[in-house]
Each structure stands twice: as C-alpha cells, then as structure tokens.
Amino acid sequence: MSIQVRDVSKSFGDFHALVDVTADIEPGHLTAVLGPSGGGKSTLLRIIAGLETADSGHVLIDGKDVTNVPARQRGIGFVFQHYAAFTHMTVWENVAFGLKIAKTSKPRIKERVAELLALVHLDGFASRYPAELSGGQRQRMALARALAVEPGLLLLDEPFGALDVKVRQELREWLRRLHDEVHTTTIFVTHDQEEAMEIADRIIVVNHGRIEQSGPPEDLYDRPANDFVMSFLGPVTTLGGQLVRPHDIHVSTRPTTGAHRATLERVVSLGFETRIVATPAGGGEPVTVQLTRNQVHELALEVGDTVYLNVPHVAAA
Amino acid sequence: MGKYALRYAVLGYLALLLVAPVAMVGYRTFQHGVSPVWDALSSHDAVQALKLSLLITVIAVPINVVFGISTGWLLARRRMPLPWLVNALINLPFAMSPVVVGLAVFVLYSRTGWIGTYLFSHGIPVLFTWKAMTIATIFVSLPFVVREVVPVLEELGSEQEQAAAVLGASTLQSFFRVTLPAIRWAVVYGTILTVARSLGEYGAVNIVSSNIVGQSLTLPLYVNNRINQLDPTAAYSAGLLLAVISLLILVGMTAFSSRRHVEADK
Amino acid sequence: MADTALARVPGRPRRWSLPRPVVAGVGPGLSVLYLSLLVGLPVAAVISQSAHHTFWSSVTQPHTRSVLEFTVLVALGAAVIDAVTGVALAWVLVRDDFPGKRIVNALIDLPFALPTIVAGLVLLSLYGPSSPVGVNVAGTRIAVLFALLFVTLPFVTRAVQPVLLTLERDVEDAAACLGARPWTIFRRIILPAILPATLTGASLAFARALGEFGSVVLISGNLPHTEIASQVIFQDVENGVPQSAAAIGVVLLGMALVIFLLLAFLTRRNAARHG
Numbered sequence A: 001m002s003i004q005v006r007d008v009s010k011s012f013g014d015f016h017a018l019v020d021v022t023a024d025i026e027p028g029h030l031t032a033v034l035g036p037s038g039g040g041k042s043t044l045l046r047i048i049a050g051l052e053t054a055d056s057g058h059v060l061i062d063g064k065d066v067t068n069v070p071a072r073q074r075g076i077g078f079v080f081q082h083y084a085a086f087t088h089m090t091v092w093e094n095v096a097f098g099l100k101i102a103k104t105s106k107p108r109i110k111e112r113v114a115e116l117l118a119l120v121h122l123d124g125f126a127s128r129y130p131a132e133l134s135g136g137q138r139q140r141m142a143l144a145r146a147l148a149v150e151p152g153l154l155l156l157d158e159p160f161g162a163l164d165v166k167v168r169q170e171l172r173e174w175l176r177r178l179h180d181e182v183h184t185t186t187i188f189v190t191h192d193q194e195e196a197m198e199i200a201d202r203i204i205v206v207n208h209g210r211i212e213q214s215g216p217p218e219d220l221y222d223r224p225a226n227d228f229v230m231s232f233l234g235p236v237t238t239l240g241g242q243l244v245r246p247h248d249i250h251v252s253t254r255p256t257t258g259a260h261r262a263t264l265e266r267v268v269s270l271g272f273e274t275r276i277v278a279t280p281a282g283g284g285e286p287v288t289v290q291l292t293r294n295q296v297h298e299l300a301l302e303v304g305d306t307v308y309l310n311v312p313h314v315a316a317a
Numbered sequence B: 001m002g003k004y005a006l007r008y009a010v011l012g013y014l015a016l017l018l019v020a021p022v023a024m025v026g027y028r029t030f031q032h033g034v035s036p037v038w039d040a041l042s043s044h045d046a047v048q049a050l051k052l053s054l055l056i057t058v059i060a061v062p063i064n065v066v067f068g069i070s071t072g073w074l075l076a077r078r079r080m081p082l083p084w085l086v087n088a089l090i091n092l093p094f095a096m097s098p099v100v101v102g103l104a105v106f107v108l109y110s111r112t113g114w115i116g117t118y119l120f121s122h123g124i125p126v127l128f129t130w131k132a133m134t135i136a137t138i139f140v141s142l143p144f145v146v147r148e149v150v151p152v153l154e155e156l157g158s159e160q161e162q163a164a165a166v167l168g169a170s171t172l173q174s175f176f177r178v179t180l181p182a183i184r185w186a187v188v189y190g191t192i193l194t195v196a197r198s199l200g201e202y203g204a205v206n207i208v209s210s211n212i213v214g215q216s217l218t219l220p221l222y223v224n225n226r227i228n229q230l231d232p233t234a235a236y237s238a239g240l241l242l243a244v245i246s247l248l249i250l251v252g253m254t255a256f257s258s259r260r261h262v263e264a265d266k
Numbered sequence C: 001m002a003d004t005a006l007a008r009v010p011g012r013p014r015r016w017s018l019p020r021p022v023v024a025g026v027g028p029g030l031s032v033l034y035l036s037l038l039v040g041l042p043v044a045a046v047i048s049q050s051a052h053h054t055f056w057s058s059v060t061q062p063h064t065r066s067v068l069e070f071t072v073l074v075a076l077g078a079a080v081i082d083a084v085t086g087v088a089l090a091w092v093l094v095r096d097d098f099p100g101k102r103i104v105n106a107l108i109d110l111p112f113a114l115p116t117i118v119a120g121l122v123l124l125s126l127y128g129p130s131s132p133v134g135v136n137v138a139g140t141r142i143a144v145l146f147a148l149l150f151v152t153l154p155f156v157t158r159a160v161q162p163v164l165l166t167l168e169r170d171v172e173d174a175a176a177c178l179g180a181r182p183w184t185i186f187r188r189i190i191l192p193a194i195l196p197a198t199l200t201g202a203s204l205a206f207a208r209a210l211g212e213f214g215s216v217v218l219i220s221g222n223l224p225h226t227e228i229a230s231q232v233i234f235q236d237v238e239n240g241v242p243q244s245a246a247a248i249g250v251v252l253l254g255m256a257l258v259i260f261l262l263l264a265f266l267t268r269r270n271a272a273r274h275g
Helices: A041-049 A091-101 A106-119 A135-148 A165-182 A193-199 A217-222 A227-233 A293-299 B002-029 B035-042 B044-077 B083-095 B098-109 B116-121 B130-140 B143-156 B159-166 B171-182 B184-200 B203-208 B219-228 B232-257 C022-050 C055-060 C062-095 C101-107 C116-127 C141-166 C169-177 C182-211 C214-220 C229-238 C242-274
Strands: A003-012 A015-025 A030-034 A056-061 A076-079 A153-157 A185-190 A202-207 A210-215 A237-239 A242-244 A250-252 A260-270 A273-280 A287-292 A306-310
Touching: A003 A041, A015 A041, A015 A202, A015 A210, A030 A041, A030 A193, A041 A076, A041 A153, A041 A185, A076 A135, A076 B159, A091 A106, A091 A135, A106 A135, A135 A153, A135 A165, A135 B159, A165 A193, A193 A217, A193 A227, A202 A217, A202 A227, A210 A217, A210 A227, A217 A227, A227 A242, A237 A287, A250 A293, A260 A293, A273 A293, A273 A306, A287 A293, B002 B232, B002 C062, B002 C101, B002 C116, B002 C141, B035 B044, B035 B232, B044 B083, B044 B130, B044 B143, B044 B171, B044 B184, B044 B219, B044 B232, B044 C022, B083 B143, B083 C022, B083 C242, B098 B116, B098 B130, B098 B203, B098 C022, B098 C182, B098 C229, B098 C242, B130 B184, B130 B203, B130 C022, B143 B171, B143 B184, B159 B171, B171 B184, B184 B232, B184 C116, B203 B219, B203 C229, B219 B232, B219 C116, B219 C214, B232 C101, B232 C116, C022 C242, C055 C062, C055 C242, C062 C101, C062 C141, C062 C182, C062 C229, C062 C242, C116 C141, C116 C214, C141 C182, C141 C214, C169 C182, C182 C229, C182 C242, C214 C229, C229 C242
Parallel strands: A030 A185, A030 A202, A076 A153, A153 A185
Antiparallel strands: A003 A015, A003 A056, A202 A210, A237 A242, A250 A306, A260 A273, A260 A306, A273 A287
C-alpha cells in the first residue's frame, strides 16, 4: 500500500500537534518517523491509522481518500507502545481476535494463528495470558495479532520504547528480517535515531508538528537540511560557529590554512575510539573531536598541547 | 505493650458495637427453638414481604447495572454534556437521606405532583404501590455500579479498545469482547452492592408504601411492623434472614474487592 | 505524549470541520435524560414543594429547631468518635498482625451490607429493654449515637487504610533514629499524612449520619427528645403535611450539599499539593 498525507493539521486544545503535514510513503518500504517526543510523530501515525481525526487535510491509501473511513475499515495493523494486549485473553485468543471479527472459518483461524505464533517464536505460549509474558514476548504477540489479518499496512508506535536495551536491539533486527520476508508496507515511530538509521529504508524527521526532512538514512546523515536534522541524526560539535560532526574534524599539531587554534583540554580513551576536547584560542564552546586510537598515537597528543582543527570541506569563517 | 492495648481496645470496640449485637440477633431468633422461626418465616405475611423485596430487587438491579455500565462508559470515554451536572446527579442519591428520597418520589407521584396528576387522571396509580417502591429503590441504589465502573475504565485506558478497532471490531463488538470482560469484576462488585441496598432499603421505600401487612411490605418494612406489633419472633426471624443474606453479600464483597481493579499490564 | 518540547504555534484561523455525527450524541443524551427524570425531577419536586410561604415557620418551629440541632450535634459526635476509632482500626488492620485479621477486616464492611432496619434490630436486641447484659439505652440519645456509630463505622477506616498502606516506613524509622518517641512520630509524621483521608471519611460519616433513618427508628423509641430530622420528615408525611417535610428535607439536602462541596474542595487542594 502507498500512503499519501496531504496538508494534515491537528490540534489538541491550543497545542498544535501537526501543522500542514504532507508526506508520501512508498509501498513495500520500511519507513521510520523520527523525532523528539511531543513533536507530533505519534499523532501522524494515529491519523494514518484512523485512531485520530485530522482537523484538516486528507489521507490517501492507494490513491483512495480514507480521511473519513473509520479505523476498523482501513485494513491496517497497528502495534502500540504499551502492547495494548487484551489482558483477559490468552496469547492464542489475542492473535485470533481480528480473524474472528472478520468471521474467518475455524480451521483457517487455527492454521493462521499457528503460523503467526511460529513466525514470532511464541509457539509454546498459546495458552498463556499476557501477564505471564515478558515485555519482549508481549510485543511479539502484539505484532502477530496485527499481522494476523494480513494488513496491507503495518504501523508501529514506538514499538520497542518500553523494552530494555538488549531486548530492543534483538527485536529491532528481527523486525528488519521480518519485513524483508513479508514486505508489508511498514511505518514505525521512534525517537531513537540509531534505531531509525539501522532498520529503515526511509526516514521522515518530524519536529514541532512539521516535517523537517525525509529521505534515505544516509542522505539525511550526510546532507541534513538544517541544524535540527543534523543534530538529531548524529553527534555534533561546534567549530567556528558551525555545526559539524566530531569525526569530520581534522586535527593537526601544525597550523594549516583555515584551521582553528585550540588548546587540548581532555583526552578520553574509549577503546578503539578516542575522544578529545579542545578549547578554541579565541574562547567559545569546547570542541569535541572523535579520533581513532592510532591517530592519537601518531599525533602524540597530550593535555595542554596546542592543536589546529579544521573540517576539510568547511571553509573557516 | 502499647501495641497490645490498642489491638484489644479496637477489637473490643468492634465486639461491643458490631459482633455481639449481630450474634445476639441469632440468639434471640432461636431462643425458643427452630419451629417458631420456621412458622414465622413461612407465614403468608413473611412470604409476601420476601416476594415483594425480591420483585423490587429483580427490577431495580438490572436497570441500575445497565445504566451504570453504559453511563460509566460514556463518562470515561465520550464527551458528556454538562459533566459536572451528570456527576452531581449520579452522586446525589448517596448524599441524600433515604427519607428525603422517599419524600421526593412521594411529592412527584402524589395526586397533586407533577407526574402524579397525569397518572391519577389516567387511572394509573403509582404512589403506594410496588411501582413507587421500585422507583425509590432504583433511586437510592443508582450510584453503586457507575462509581465502581468509572475508575476501573479510567485505569484500563482506551488502548485495548483502539487495538480492537484497528483489528476491525465495531464499537459494540469491542465493548462486549474487550471492555466488558476487562471490567467484569468491578461490575460484579457494584452489582453486589446494588443488590444489598435494594434488598435492605427501608426509609425511602417506607414513605411511598401503603404499609399494609401481607400486601405492600418489603422484608425490612415487615421487620419494623412486627416489632411495633409486639411480635418479636417474627421480627427477629425476618431480621436474621436479612442478616444471613448480608453475610453472603459480605463474603461476595470480600472475594471481589481486590479483583475488581485492572490486572497490571507491564 | 506531550512533554517538554511543546510546540505552540501562534493563532491560525480555525477551519470549518463537519459536525460530529449526531448519532454520537444519542447515548449521552439518553443518559442525561434518564438521570434528570429519575433523580433530578423528584429532587426539583421536593424543592418546589418546600418553596412555600410556610418554609421559614416550619423550619424554625421550636420542636423542629431542637430536632435539627440534635441531629447535627449527634451526627457530629458520631463523626468525631468515628475519626478516632476509625484511625485506630485502620492502624491495627495495617500495622498489627494477629490471627483472624482478615475476618476482622472483612467485618468492617458489615454495616454497608446489613439493611439499616436490621442494624437497628441488632442494637435493640443487645442494648434494648430486654438486654441480656442489663444495658438498656433504648429511648435515650445515647441509643441514637450508638445506631449512628454502627452504620458509619466503615467510612473513616476505609478512607485511612489505603493511605497508611502507602506510607513509607523509612520515614518513621529515620525519625526513630533521630530520637523521636513513638507518640512524637505519630503526631509529627503519620498524623499529617492521614489527616486528609481522616477528614474525608469523617465528612462522609457525618453526611450519612445526618440523614440516617432505618437504624434509628427501632431503638430511639419515637420520643420527642430522641427524634432526628429524618423521623420528623417521615411523620410529617404520615400526618399529611408534606410542605413541612419538604422544608426539613431541603435543609438536609442543603447541609449535604455543603459537605460535599467542602469535600470536593478538600480533595482538589490535596491533589494540587501532591499533584
């Protein structure tokens, strides 16, 4: 399914969650909607799902205007951050719910639920209640429940936000593999740039109810449209009044053209990577630079040294 | 030392105020053996009182359960017009003296009352019949289910309902398959309280009843009537029957009070 | 979802949107209509009935006045005693441990489950004319207080219990380490924490006691000096003067309203403080 969002606005009281948002989602892609919390990304997802009504604007699914179509008729799968598991139903009943509503035949339901439980590795858990599952298992169950009705579009609202780091990492990779198998058009909301960069085909950056930029991850990282996107997608530091990536700064012990003179304040060894912090000669904010351990050795850097910093493609002011 | 003093002081207070008097009713009832009690309870007047109490309960409870669940759901999930007024009207029966409730129904349905005038001119008597008694009972037991259901619905949140909607369920389907099962213990608890109040109501029902023995007395009215007619055996027998029912209700309340909240979903 | 990064876009003109389907208003509409007919209309009828030129004379007539005074006084007395015993009960049920505690805990709710007339009967059997323990208080004002204490027993205990359960014992331990004596700890640390709940419970008990009827009729003996307001209302109806009954009823309603407004204010202030 392809999704078109056209000039969608939404306010809650005097809080403007979305302002004239227009976006296109390509069929078959795994798209991340990335942004800080409160930026409007969940609202965008919920409007696409039909769980929220836009104040103005349109949502088109496969070219059809679905703005006034209720959620239950949109044929989508939705995964909630806090699972929204049906607490009084077993895992099996949870997954079978959508199929029962659709009046699927009993043998078909059995077959389909078994298939899905195998897909999310919950084969042995069919008769458990959600309260008896771990957070990661519950989220996999929620995913199976959403996929059971074979939705043309899968929406995930901060699906891994409530899980701990290790489980989150596992599920993230697993979601990517799953997508490569199933190819359902998928949109997921996250505030974790690493998560977005790692698994999405395209990223839409949303902030203050507006889309800041959208495109493939590497485009956004290398050619950010503005300072916000730049600082949200990776580490940044200020050099000569400009935002640059710490690993883009070139360090030298001798003056070079256009380089900024600075005094080395700190050298922090992080294994393979070494981070140095230097204060510019003219004052101003300390600059952080990412180097490899070898580079630090070659330059024989020590605290108190004078260093010269420049970014090869950024001219000094 | 102080700990024990407090413990026994508190238990002693409970014993004197609660336990000893209730036990005393049991003793008084069976003072002269079992057969007078059986005779008293199987008398025409006692049976009629029990039947009337049951009739009123059987009508009042379902009405309040259905109203309580639907209004509770509307309050928790939808926008209500004038929510403060709705809340005030729901809580009013708890704040009012049952006698004032009875008086209110009396005034409204009396021959000169706003509704009574119309009913009397059409030959539909309500006041001094079981109908007025039922209306008074519905009034006093109105808040129990709503007040149990609303906090549990709020605790539950609407995420499960949204999940059901996205999976294709209509509002009714999602209500009966997802919401109602999730709040069932709160409904049961509220229903138990409603039954207790409906069976036991005295003041509100008394004012709108014609108080004719063997015809328009509920079990609590019958207890009072028998005391006034110096027939303590019948009064204590009926009282004990009500007390036993209350003990069963208490067991139900204890069993469900801890289960009525939403199972933690973390 | 809205947290620190609240975006506030300055005023954009509001666009027209279709009104929500009328269907969505049917449920709430029916609910409000039902409530108005069942609860609102009768209450309005009583108020209208009381709005009679005899209102003031009914309420200030000497007997009625003394009855109202006694009603308020005895209800207040019951609420104050409840506050003390209720806190003690809650304390014992939360902090103490003894065999049969769960049964005692369940028993607290008995007055909620027991029909009020049976509560009266129960008290009459032990503290009435044929009392086996030789305590006959029937027909005295003490009997009325007893009946009110019986029916209002659960209010304070049930309000204070959950608060005591959530109270951090560390604070008490810390105070004890600082040399505070048990009474000081109770007065300085525990009492302030449970005071709002105690007040709430006592106000509910007071409101309930003000309008109590069933538990009182049997044991008060229908004597002029033991009568409380609801009994006078009842007699006025029996005697065919509903205007007078309605006038007293409206006074009771007014008092209940004040209590509940006060309670709402108290809860709001408390919620704001702990918000």
